[in-house]
Amino acid sequence: MTLPSTYADRNCSLARAMEVIGERWTLLILRDAFFGIRRFGDFATQLGIPRAVLTSRLKLLVREGVLARDDDGAGIVEYRLTDKGIELWPIVRAMMAWGDTFYSPAGAKRALSHDRDGGPLDHEGRCQECGSVVPVPEIRIEPGPGFDPENPNPDPVSAQLNTARRLLEPVTASRTRQADDSKV
Amino acid sequence: MTLPSTYADRNCSLARAMEVIGERWTLLILRDAFFGIRRFGDFATQLGIPRAVLTSRLKLLVREGVLARDDDGAGIVEYRLTDKGIELWPIVRAMMAWGDTFYSPAGAKRALSHDRDGGPLDHEGRCQECGSVVPVPEIRIEPGPGFDPENPNPDPVSAQLNTARRLLEPVTASRTRQADDSKV
DNA sequence: CTATCGTGGTTCAGTCACTGAACTATAAAT
DNA sequence: ATTTATAGTTCAGTGACTGAACCACGATAG
Structure with missing residues (x-):
């Protein structure tokens, strides 16, 4: 519907x-x-x-x-x-890039890089180090120059989201799923 | 607002x-x-x-x-x-690509190519002929294999939209701007 | 000059979706 | 037995969207 x-x-x-x-x-x-x-x-x-x-x-x-x-x-x-x-990532990335370009004068709020070699990603999602289109699980995201720690939201989930991490890496909740499954 | x-x-x-x-x-x-x-x-x-x-x-x-x-x-x-x-184009392109991939089994409804050399564009918007990220005004769009001429909308604007054209090229309206010879 | 048409809107009642707060259900944990 | 954590549902109030009709203005035709 x-x-x-x-x-x-x-x-x-x-x-x-x-x-x-x-x-x-x-x-x-x-x-x-x-x-x-x-x-x-x-x-x-x-x-x-x-x-x-x-x-x-x-x-x-x-x-x-x-x-x-x-x-x-x-x-x-x-x-x-x-x-x-996961194939929606290009859409999300493009929208973040556009928002950064026109509404974040201090620079990108989140910086993307290739977790394997550390190369930054260009606006098309390519690693400027190795030239490849980086698969989503290999993308590293961290606060960028435009990040504003205005109201440092104190909850543990926000805290995790504002550190350098890889995409799709699950935030660890207070009460996790039963008996540690190997599917991460 | x-x-x-x-x-x-x-x-x-x-x-x-x-x-x-x-x-x-x-x-x-x-x-x-x-x-x-x-x-x-x-x-x-x-x-x-x-x-x-x-x-x-x-x-x-x-x-x-x-x-x-x-x-x-x-x-x-x-x-x-x-x-x-115009810088919103990557967002529009990415959404069309995703929609084509998952909701158009017969193939893309609109095909994109580089108007200068005819090379098709990949999902990142690169010309597969010359390898460059094609500027929007040089992108050619035309009905693709998944295009469905179901209800051939007879109005002249629809007719123009369903032919091969370049992006941003204005559709010619019945009454154009300021003093024109193309009277119907 | 008046009437009509094309164009770019505005108005408005009815309907639908979103909001925010409170509430429920279920399975641990104590 | 009670509390806690989690994933929802319920519901009245508000706001947004819908669809159709209407309005203002300039150009065109008679």
């Missing part, structure tokens, strides 16, 4: 993509998923999104195969990006 | 970008702008968007410097992408 009166244009792939990821909050949810957030409560507190809307968005993203819902039966649910979801 | 309760995250450029281009319809308006649409009425009919919403979106985009409003004083107004707006 994605949208009541759906975008009519059947011949533009952009319209179809918008029905999946174009609703309010959706891209911010996905950004946080790239940053390693997997838990319902963490999405809710990080984004300040109404929980009912979060439920609705997560359901749509799971139905469309962008996120996978992983329930361990013990009250712990994780939402992880699927391969299809 | 961008958003009533704005996205709170001040430290993600994505949130700032979403405030400018994240509202419903906005990216479709910009897609049409890349395709050469410049007139209020053409946006309205091509997208099927309520005119009040279109007014609101155009005003925001002009205020943010993404579009320029050009009024010739004779009842003809044109909205054109600025340089800042």
Whole structure:
């Protein structure tokens, strides 16, 4: 049902993509998923999104195969990006780059680099050291020159998000999934 | 007015970008702008968007410097992408590519190529012939293998949009700006 | 000069979605 | 048995979108 009166244009792939990821909050949810957030409560507190809307968005993203819902039966649910979801990275990266260019005079708020060789990424996502298009799990993200530690949000999840990390690396929650699974 | 309760995250450029281009319809308006649409009425009919919403979106985009409003004083107004707006192309391209990949089994609905040498563009926007990142005005767009001529929309604007053209090349309207010989 | 048309909007009632706060359900942990 | 952590649901109030009609203005036709 994605949208009541759906975008009519059947011949533009952009319209179809918008029905999946174009609703309010959706891209911010996905950004946080790239940053390693997997838990319902963490999405809710990080984004300040109404929980009912979060439920609705997560359901749509799971139905469309962008996120996978992983329930361990013990009250712990994780939402992880699927391969299809990971292929949304160029969109997220392009939007961050545009926002940095025009709304962050002090420089990029987050700096991206190739975790293997340390080379910075250009705006097309290429490592300037090795020249390759860096796979998402090898991308290192850290606060950049434009990062503003205004209100240092003291919760542990925010603290983790503001350190240098690799994309998709899960934030460790207070109560983790049962008995340490090897799927990281 | 961008958003009533704005996205709170001040430290993600994505949130700032979403405030400018994240509202419903906005990216479709910009897609049409890349395709050469410049007139209020053409946006309205091509997208099927309520005119009040279109007014609101155009005003925001002009205020943010993404579009320029050009009024010739004779009842003809044109909205054109600025340089800042043209830099949104990687976002539009990435979303079309993702939509094609996952929702167009018959192949891309629109094919992109380098107008100078005819080389097709890869998913990062590089010409596979000359290897360069092709500037937007040199990008040729035409119906691709997944294009579906289902309801051949008979209006002249749609007809132009479905032929091979360069991006940003304006669609010629029935009544053009200031003194023109091409009367129908 | 008046009437009509093309164009770029505005207005408005009805509907739908989002917001924010409170509440519920379930499974540990104490 | 009670508390805590987590993942949701519920609901009234508000705001945004929808669709259709209407308006203002300049150009064109009679």
